Structure formats: structure tokens, C-alpha cells
Amino acid sequence: MKNIEPVSTIMSTNIITLKKDDELETAELLFKRYKIRHIPVVKGKIVIGMLSYTDLLRISFADAVDETETNIETLVYNMFTIEQVMAKNVVTVKSDTTIKEVAVILAQKEFHALPVVDHGRLVGIVTTTDLIKYMLNHL
Numbered sequence: 001m002k003n004i005e006p007v008s009t010i011m012s013t014n015i016i017t018l019k020k021d022d023e024l025e026t027a028e029l030l031f032k033r034y035k036i037r038h039i040p041v042v043k044g045k046i047v048i049g050m051l052s053y054t055d056l057l058r059i060s061f062a063d064a065v066d067e068t069e070t071n072i073e074t075l076v077y078n079m080f081t082i083e084q085v086m087a088k089n090v091v092t093v094k095s096d097t098t099i100k101e102v103a104v105i106l107a108q109k110e111f112h113a114l115p116v117v118d119h120g121r122l123v124g125i126v127t128t129t130d131l132i133k134y135m136l137n138h139l
Contacts, residue, residue: 007102008095010134011116011124017042018051024077024085028056038113038127041086045121049086050113059085092117095124103131 016030018041030039031053041049060076092115093102102114106128116124 005099006096007093007099007116007126008124010099010130011095011126012130013124015040015122015125017122018082019043020048020081020083020086022082024056024059024080024082027051027082028060028077031056038125040090040115040122040125041082042122047090047092047115047117047122049083049088050090050111050115051082051086052111052113055085055087087111090115093126094118099131099134102126106131 016034016036016039018027018030018039020041020043027039031037037053039051040047041051059080091105091109091111093105095116095118097116105114106112112129113125113127115122116126
């Protein structure tokens with residue numbers, strides 16, 4: 001297994017994003033529609049936060065309904081904003097960061113996704129699932 005390969009070889013570049021003024025209901029619909037667990041919150045192309053599906057679960061019963069359910073009880077979502085719920089001070093990596101360096105960061109931190117940022121602009125996202133798939137392909 002080559003651990004000097006850049007994260008750009010395994011990151012997702014088709015990135016779903018949110019703005020801080022978007023509704024939490026919109027976030028939940030995106031999580032379910034695209035079967036993802038992390039969404040960068042951006043201002044333009046600049047990452048200002050990260051929202052995870054777990055963040056929504058902390059404030060709601062989002063997991064109590066069917067994953068394909070699109071009628072969501074929004075009462076609790078009206079009490080919070082994305083900006084209040086998202087993680088701030090997000091750790092990011094560059095696209096030329098090695099896969100091994102990314103693995104070390106994710107292993108040491110309590111999150112499971114990293115935005116990939118070049119020259120201040122979001123260019124991708126890498127998750128623990130991307131790392132596991134990479135490892136499985138190289139065993």
C-alpha cells in the first residue's frame with residue numbers, strides 16, 4: 001500500500017454543500033437523498049463549518065423516521081439554525097496531503113470527514129469511508 005499517494009486520489013469532488021442560512025430541514029433532506037453523513041457549510045467556496053448527520057440527531061429524532069421519508073417534523077428545526085448546530089473551526093487538508101496524513105488526522109480526532117481545501121477554496125471532501133475503501137482495494 002502506497003501511503004504517499006495524495007488524498008486527491010480518494011476524495012469526493014461532487015460535493016453537496018450548505019450555506020449557514022439554509023434550513024436544517026434542507027440539510028436532513030440532503031443527508032437522506034444523497035446517503036451522506038457530512039456536509040460542508042460554505043460562504044461562496046470558503047468552508048465556514050461542517051454539519052454532520054449526527055449533529056442533527058443530537059437535536060431531533062431524525063433517525064426515528066424511515067431513511068427515505070421526506071415529510072419531516074420541522075418543529076425542532078425551527079428552534080435552531082445551521083450556524084448554531086454546525087461544527088466551527090473545521091480542520092481541513094490540501095489535495096496534496098498524503099492519504100497517510102489524512103488517516104492520522106481522522107484517527108486522532110472525533111470526526112469522520114475532512115474538507116479538502118486548496119488556495120482557500122473547497123475542492124473535495126474525504127471521509128473515513130473513503131479511507132476504508134482505499135485500504136480494502138490495496139489489501
